[in-house]
Amino acid sequence: MSENTRGASIELRNLVKRYNGLAALRDVSLDLPAGEFVTLLGPSGSGKTTTLNTISGFLKPDEGQVLMNxxxxxxxxxHKRDIGMVFQSYALFPHMTVSANVAFPLKRRKVPKAELRERVGRSLELVGLDGMGGRHPRELSGGQQQRVALARALVFEPSVLLMDEPLGALDRRLRATLQLEFKRIHRELGITFVYVTxxxxxxxVMSDRIAVFNNGSxxxxxxxxDLYERPASxxxxxxxGDxxxxxGVVDGVVGAGTGRLHGDRYDLAVPDGSPLAPGSRGVMVVRPERLAVVPEHANGTHANALPGRVKQLIYMGGIRRLEVELDAGFTVVSQEQAGAESTVRPGDAVLATWDPNQSVILPDRGEHALAGAVTGSLDD
Structure with missing residues (x-):
């Protein structure tokens, strides 16, 4: 959160929004403290953009409350909510210059010309476009056009800025650059940012906190x-992440460190302090970077070790990904730093090992497809 806080707080209370009888939002409640950078994260159709449009006033909730300060x-x-908005499509006026696009909200507010020019210049400087005010959008790159849209949303000095997937149309390198720019601007201005992606x-990269949406909730x-190390579901x-x-089925006294997870062809120690009661169904989640792959006859003891063979080894620059086909009949993925040469090669007999306390056990709500499935939010 920015130390230079000038933003407004937003509170969402039990929001419900329906389209043709189908719920797009289901009892959504969220507190956004003043000056915080909060990201609404989720797949398409999960409710994040509907939530953003409810905050902006473009949508009215069927139930619930939206509070500002x-x-x-x-x-x-x-237009009376003191909220700026940046869209993925930029929504720039093609016949207007950059300066005229940025000045548009100020003209609607009848800001005096001298003040208008000063604020437009300051806003363009903030986003790194000083000296480009006389150009037209067609003369700018996609990244520069997005900066113009950001300058226009900030020029009237709102207390809240909403952004709806503003970097979705840009290439990976430019997205990475603008992510850091957005974070810098947030730190400098101290207003409340709500970002959808x-x-x-x-x-x-950018968020103080993240709200993960799924199916309208x-x-x-x-x-x-918190979310990466201690996911709730x-x-x-x-x-x-992957x-x-x-x-499997949980057995033993989990809190005492004697808990086990029994699968069809494996029996695993679970992390200490896991919340599931004996006899309940659960899923163990192991991040690829927490799973080590060692030769089958390597020295040492491992609390959890499953035998298999290296299926393939993929070099990805700074990291290597190893796919291991386990004797249990499914594939797991390990990720390691690519500095030193790998100790195993495709076809080698190996053990996939991990410390139970480097895994998480969660209730089984039938979300997984297959035992050992490697899942994650890949670029789409």
Whole structure:
């Protein structure tokens, strides 16, 4: 969160929105403190953009309340909410210059010309476009056009900025650059940012907190570290990174460190303090970077070790991914740093090993497809 806080707080209370009888939002509640950068993350159709449009005033909830600095604003029209909005499509006026596009909100507010010119210049400088005010959108790159849209949303100095997948049309390198720019601008301005994306990397890089949406509801809210290390559901674990998923039945006294997860062809120690009662169905989630692959006869003891053979080894620059076909009949993935030469090669007999306390066990809600399925939010 920015130390220079000038933003407004937003509170969502039990929001419900229906389209033709189908619920797009199901009892959504979320607190957004002033000056925080919060990302609404989820797949298409999960409710994140509907939530953003409800905050902006473009949609009215069927039930529930939207509060800004403690005051209800459901009946306040969008142009009176002191909220800026940046769209994925940029929505620039092609016949206007950059300066005229940025000045448009100020003209609607009848800001005096001298002040208007000063604020337009300051806004363009903030987004790194000073000196380009005389150009037209067609003369700019996609990244520059997005900066113009951002400058226009910020020029009237809103207390809240909403962004709906603003980087979705840009290439990976430019997205990475603008992610850091957005984070810098947030830090400098101290206003409240609410950002919608389906891209986990964007959410992890920029956010103070992330709200993960699924099927019109919020599954979990927390910092990037909270969600990645301590997911509350398999859906969250899968959406925030790749996961090896092993289903089974819990046995033993989990809190005492004697708990086990019994699968069809494996028996695994579970992490200490796991919440599932004996006899309940659960899934163990192991991140690829927490799973080590060692030669079959390597020295040492491993609390969890499953035999198999290396299926393939994929070099990805700074990391290597190893796919291991286990004797249990499914594939797991390991990820390791690519500095030193790998100790195993495709076809080698190996053990896939991990510390139980480097895994997470979660209730089995039938979300997984297959035992050992490798899942995750890949670029789409």
């Amino acid at each position: 403690g005051h209800r604003i459901e009946a306040v029209p969008p 389906h891209d986990q990397d964007e959410a992890l 919020i599954e979990q809210v927390g910092t990037a570290e 398999l859906f969250v674990a899968e959406f925030l 996961s090896n998923v092993l289903p």
